[in-house]
Amino acid sequence: MPSDAQIQKMLIAEARQASETAYAPYSSFPVGAAVLTPSREIIRGANIENASYGLSICAERVAIFTAVASGATRIEALAVCVASEVNSPAERMPCGACRQVMTEFMDPSAMVYVDGVGAFPLKDLLPNAFILK
Numbered sequence: 001m002p003s004d005a006q007i008q009k010m011l012i013a014e015a016r017q018a019s020e021t022a023y024a025p026y027s028s029f030p031v032g033a034a035v036l037t038p039s040r041e042i043i044r045g046a047n048i049e050n051a052s053y054g055l056s057i058c059a060e061r062v063a064i065f066t067a068v069a070s071g072a073t074r075i076e077a078l079a080v081c082v083a084s085e086v087n088s089p090a091e092r093m094p095c096g097a098c099r100q101v102m103t104e105f106m107d108p109s110a111m112v113y114v115d116g117v118g119a120f121p122l123k124d125l126l127p128n129a130f131i132l133k
């Protein structure tokens with residue numbers, strides 16, 4: 001059973017590799033993400049933009065949706081990586097829409113690893129989340 005630190009290292013490495021498949025010709029802001037499923041699979045995602053800008057999708061949501069479409073019902077942990085070295089910590093954090101989507105599939109205590117910034121339980125990233133029961 002890998003430790004939290006090992007999981008963090010593995011997911012960050014996968015997210016960095018995933019950023020290489022980003023399609024970001026409009027923003028030149030490549031992002032990669034990786035999620036860990038309960039069956040210990042790691043699934044990657046990258047941001048995919050569109051000429052109709054609003055149709056673009058973030059790396060985190062691509063990773064989560066790919067995992068769910070592949071049969072995962074929960075996500076145990078997620079890592080995200082902004083490929084460029086020059087970004088500030090705020091530019092490396094997941095956007096609000098992705099935090100809401102994480103809330104759908106991750107426990108409040110599940111960890112979100114942000115490359116170059118740190119490790120956050122999801123509940124710290126989206127307190128008082130909207131949940132329909």
Ligand code: THU
Pocket residue numbers: 024027029031046047048049056057058059060093094095098
């Ligand atoms: N982006 C992500 O992939 N994840 C985030 O959490 C924030 C933003 C992408 C969307 C867009 O392709 C580019 O970064 C610039 O906003």
